[in-house]
Amino acid sequence: xxxxxxxxxxxxxxxxxxxxxxxxxxxxxxxxxxxxxxxxxxxxxxxxxxxxxxxxxxxxxxxxxxxxxxxxxxxxxxxxxxxxxxxxxxxxxxxxxxxxxxxxxxxxxxxxxxxxxxxxxxxxxxxxxxxxxxxxxxxxxxxxxxxxxxxxxxxxxxxxxxxxxxxxxxxxxxxxxxxxxxxxxxxxxxxxxxxxxxxxxxxxxxxxxxxxxxxxxxxxxxxxxxxxxxxxxxxxxxxxxxxxxxxxxxxxxxxxxxxxxx
Numbered sequence: 001x002x003x004x005x006x007x008x009x010x011x012x013x014x015x016x017x018x019x020x021x022x023x024x025x026x027x028x029x030x031x032x033x034x035x036x037x038x039x040x041x042x043x044x045x046x047x048x049x050x051x052x053x054x055x056x057x058x059x060x061x062x063x064x065x066x067x068x069x070x071x072x073x074x075x076x077x078x079x080x081x082x083x084x085x086x087x088x089x090x091x092x093x094x095x096x097x098x099x100x101x102x103x104x105x106x107x108x109x110x111x112x113x114x115x116x117x118x119x120x121x122x123x124x125x126x127x128x129x130x131x132x133x134x135x136x137x138x139x140x141x142x143x144x145x146x147x148x149x150x151x152x153x154x155x156x157x158x159x160x161x162x163x164x165x166x167x168x169x170x171x172x173x174x175x176x177x178x179x180x181x182x183x184x185x186x187x188x189x190x191x192x193x194x195x196x197x198x199x200x201x202x203x204x205x206x207x208x209x210x211x212x213x214x215x216x217x218x219x220x221x222x223x224x225x226x227x228x229x230x231x232x233x234x235x236x237x238x239x240x241x242x243x244x245x246x247x248x249x250x251x252x253x254x255x256x257x258x259x260x261x262x
Contacts, residue, residue: 001147002041003169003191003255006058008226009033010197011078013054016230022237023230030235030250035078036173036227038193039064040166045145047071049164049171055082061252066092069144072101073154073173074161075108083113086128096131100142102162103134138162139185148261152182157204169193169257170220173227176204178214189220190257193249195227199238208232208241215246224249 014033015024023031034054039062040047047069048055059067067089073079086097101109110117116128123129135142138153150165155177163172163182168190172178175195178186186192192215197205205227206214215223225242226249232238239248 001043001167001169001257003171003193003257004039004041004062004064005193005224005226005249005251005253005255006039006062007034007037007052007054008228008249008251008253009035010227010229011035011076014228014230019230021230021233023232023234026234028234028236030248033228033251034058036195037079038171038226039067040147040169042146045147047144047147047149049073050079050173051082051086052078053081056085059085067097069098069100071149071151071162071164072099072105072109073163074156074159075101075105076156076174079174080105080109080112083109083116084128086130087126090129096129098131098133098144100133100135103136106132106134135162139181150185152185153179154182155179165189167257167259167261169255174204175206176202183218186218186220189218190222190259191255192218192220192223193226193255194223196225196232197227198229198231199233200231208238212243212246215243221245222247222255224253224255 035052038049045068138151141150151162154161154163154175156174170192172194196208196211201207223246235248
């Protein structure tokens with residue numbers, strides 16, 4: 001199974017419009033970041049984690065000509081604003097795109113993209129076509145093709161959102177707090193992708209030191225940092241601070257995990 005980090009940046013991306021900081025002015029390609037998202041590819045099944053405003057660019061850049069499903073972590077714009085761009089996949093699939101999310105997230109999407117949730121007889125030609133699957137509660141696995149996904153609870157400030165585990169891989173974004181019941185599901189990982197916003201604390205996201213502390217507690221074989229802010233500074237300024245098994249996630253990075261069974 002291959003994990004493609006198609007975006008690893010904050011809600012504004014990097015560079016941030018008009019910003020003159022060292023990260024935003026860096027010429028290092030590693031400091032160019034689209035909004036955070038990922039694609040999982042087992043070889044026969046491809047799923048997207050989140051579908052933000054850079055979705056079209058990410059899919060074109062990665063050459064992802066097929067998707068079997070989209071799984072949404074939460075309803076914030078940087079994770080869902082690209083929903084309209086599933087339309088080419090409707091053509092490829094010759095039908096609706098399966099979309100998995102919690103009830104609150106589905107209602108938010110209905111509010112922002114009402115034309116995508118109309119009954120088929122009322123939907124105008126060419127509108128996004130979705131096959132909506134409500135994730136009724138965390139900790140109940142979902143099968144898509146040959147991939148079994150286990151949603152688990154994450155807190156983004158006070159907002160309950162989802163992380164996902166597939167076999168020995170787990171994906172966490174926009175986390176500020178991970179409850180104990182989720183931690184208990186996240187040991188024995190080969191690869192953990194987890195957010196680290198900046199060096200200083202933030203009420204909605206893990207700081208670098210908090211992310212490193214959680215990584216040490218969960219003890220994955222390898223960990224990759226995502227949802228990085230320009231406040232972290234250029235990659236070259238902090239990558240040397242990291243433990244040997246912790247890596248800076250980069251746009252376009254591909255990771256590999258052998259075991260896909262939960």
